[in-house]
Amino acid sequence: MALPASVRIVEVGPRDGLQNEPDPITTATKLELVERLAKAGHRHIEAASFVSPKWVPQMADHREVMTALMREGKGQPGVRYSALTPNLKGLEAAIECGVDEVAVFGAASESFSQKNINCSIAESLERFAPVVERARDQGIQVRGYVSCVLGCPYEGEIAPEQVAAVARALDEMGCYEVSLGDTIGTGTPINARRMLEAVARDVPVERLAAHFHDTYGQALANLAAVLEDGIQVIDSSVAGLGGCPYAKGASGNVATEDVVYLLEGLGIETTVDLERIAAVGDWITRAIGRPNRSKAGVAVVAKG
Numbered sequence: 242m243a244l245p246a247s248v249r250i251v252e253v254g255p256r257d258g259l260q261n262e263p264d265p266i267t268t269a270t271k272l273e274l275v276e277r278l279a280k281a282g283h284r285h286i287e288a289a290s291f292v293s294p295k296w297v298p299q300m301a302d303h304r305e306v307m308t309a310l311m312r313e314g315k316g317q318p319g320v321r322y323s324a325l326t327p328n329l330k331g332l333e334a335a336i337e338c339g340v341d342e343v344a345v346f347g348a349a350s351e352s353f354s355q356k357n358i359n360c361s362i363a364e365s366l367e368r369f370a371p372v373v374e375r376a377r378d379q380g381i382q383v384r385g386y387v388s389c390v391l392g393c394p395y396e397g398e399i400a401p402e403q404v405a406a407v408a409r410a411l412d413e414m415g416c417y418e419v420s421l422g423d424t425i426g427t428g429t430p431i432n433a434r435r436m437l438e439a440v441a442r443d444v445p446v447e448r449l450a451a452h453f454h455d456t457y458g459q460a461l462a463n464l465a466a467v468l469e470d471g472i473q474v475i476d477s478s479v480a481g482l483g484g485c486p487y488a489k490g491a492s493g494n495v496a497t498e499d500v501v502y503l504l505e506g507l508g509i510e511t512t513v514d515l516e517r518i519a520a521v522g523d524w525i526t527r528a529i530g531r532p533n534r535s536k537a538g539v540a541v542v543a544k545g
């Protein structure tokens with residue numbers, strides 16, 4: 242398959258990137274990050290997570306963040322700001338804040354599902370169905386996630402058919418797009434292609450996104466592989482921030498700066514400006530005292 246002419250990047254830094262940070266990050270810093278990301282050209286930013294503050298304390302200010310963006314004029318026109326909503330409680334709170342896009346998140350691994358959202362895969366799908374229905378009734382778009390598509394921290398290898406079954410269920414439920422998460426970054430290009438091939442038999446590749454973590458340094462290679470198989474949506478996190486609270490040792494998502502550099506090299510368009518996003522990565526890593534995990538970002542900033 243030919244490479245796509247353009248790719249939509251979903252910036253997950255403010256959510257996936259920050260959710261695991263142990264020290265509190267102020268709401269003001271989060272909002273400034275979101276604003277800088279939009280100014281760097283992002284058109285889709287996952288900004289918050291309506292989950293239990295006992296489970297993920299860093300996302301406890303989800304209401305403040307989303308209300309500021311959706312109701313208090315802190316959001317930029319033309320930018321989609323989305324949030325995770327694992328159940329109806331989260332969705333109702335998100336609706337009160339005026340969100341126009343949410344995401345439900347399941348897993349292809351039973352053990353990960355239990356650790357992450359405290360229920361089995363089947364129970365999670367039962368829980369998501371009314372969330373998707375209610376959201377769509379309100380004119381809110383719903384994205385679906387499948388975690389552990391290329392490996393699980395508790396079960397090891399995950400069969401591609403298992404990933405396909407969960408992706409199909411989310412698609413049939415009404416998710417407009419299903420994002421395939423290599424949560425622990427153990428995938429390699431051949432496995433990634435095999436997994437995508439299995440999923441794409443059930444869900445058209447145009448409705449799939451790649452959400453790869455870079456724990457083993459394979460994310461860019463995996464992305465280059467799945468781009469050849471029709472992927473046109475990539476999730477990434479500025480400066481490669483992040484990690485999953487329920488996947489020990491998992492490092493951040495692939496860095497947005499690295500993805501933009503790769504795509505530019507392949508002649509694929511995005512809306513994101515490399516110099517500007519590199520500056521955002523430099524700023525946020527200094528602001529929260531984290532190393533910048535984007536090689537392209539560090540190089541671009543060093544060049545000046």
Ligand SMILES: CC(C)(COP(=O)([O-])OP(=O)([O-])OC[C@H]1O[C@@H](n2cnc3c(N)ncnc32)[C@H](O)[C@@H]1OP(=O)([O-])[O-])[C@@H](O)C(=O)NCCC(=O)NCCSC(=O)C[C@@](C)(O)CC(=O)[O-]
Nearest residue numbers: 291292293296327330331346357358359386388389422424
């Ligand atoms: C899903 C639950 C809530 C189930 O948790 P539970 O304990 O089974 O739920 P519950 O309904 O029994 O409620 C327990 C308590 O949580 C509260 N609660 C219940 N729901 C909410 C809510 N929506 N917002 C705020 N509070 C909530 C509820 O009110 C109650 O409070 P209490 O009475 O004890 O004070 C919990 O397991 C949870 O919050 N998990 C968080 C999981 C998470 O955020 N993980 C990280 C994101 S997923 C990810 O990173 C992977 C991804 C998407 O990036 C893709 C990839 O890379 O693979």
